[in-house]
Amino acid sequence: MPKMKTHSGLSKRVKWTASGKLKRTQAFAYHKAVKKSAKRLRRLSGTTLVSHSDFRRIKRLVSYMR
Numbered sequence: 001m002p003k004m005k006t007h008s009g010l011s012k013r014v015k016w017t018a019s020g021k022l023k024r025t026q027a028f029a030y031h032k033a034v035k036k037s038a039k040r041l042r043r044l045s046g047t048t049l050v051s052h053s054d055f056r057r058i059k060r061l062v063s064y065m066r
Contacts, residue, residue: 011065014065
């Protein structure tokens with residue numbers, strides 16, 4: 001049986017944490033950022049964890065990334 005390939009686009013966007021979760025950057029932070037308030041952009045900066053409902057699907061795509 002052939003091995004599954006890692007999704008190269010997604011592997012650049014997520015990283016594994018030490019506890020085995022996936023972290024990602026916040027969405028909606030860059031496009032049309034001029035009209036968004038500084039408070040909103042501060043809240044969107046940084047990283048967050050991949051949601052529980054998406055974790056299983058994304059884990060399959062980046063299974064060989066560790």
